[in-house]
Amino acid sequence: MTEHSIGSIEALADGRGTKVEIGDELIAVFRVDEAVYAIADRCSHAEASLAEGELFGLDVECPRHGAEFNIATGAQASLPATKPVQVYPTSIVEGEVFLTIGEEVSDA
Numbered sequence: 001m002t003e004h005s006i007g008s009i010e011a012l013a014d015g016r017g018t019k020v021e022i023g024d025e026l027i028a029v030f031r032v033d034e035a036v037y038a039i040a041d042r043c044s045h046a047e048a049s050l051a052e053g054e055l056f057g058l059d060v061e062c063p064r065h066g067a068e069f070n071i072a073t074g075a076q077a078s079l080p081a082t083k084p085v086q087v088y089p090t091s092i093v094e095g096e097v098f099l100t101i102g103e104e105v106s107d108a
Helices: none
Strands: 002-008 017-022 025-032 035-040 054-056 059-061 068-070 090-093 096-101
Touching: 002 017, 017 096, 025 096, 035 090
Parallel strands: none
Antiparallel strands: 002 096, 017 025, 025 035, 054 059, 059 068, 090 096
16 A cells, blocks of 8 residues: 655645546545545446535535445445445645555445
């Protein structure tokens, strides 16, 4: 597994998604207050960017068909999705956000 800096927590909009690309990985990053969550950016139901979805608490709604996913666990929270999305561990060190990628971390 490899840790990657994605910048300052201050640069992430609170309550909104940001798309991050690291190598072949497309990741949707969400800041909620002072916490940061990261999940695979593609809906498991259809090709749509979850970073572009609307956040309701810790659930993000896919902008294409309305499926919801928990950003902390990756679990699907509503149909039409029936499969979870991958979760990536995050950490914040002195205001800098780090993502860990590599081995599959969660398949909720």
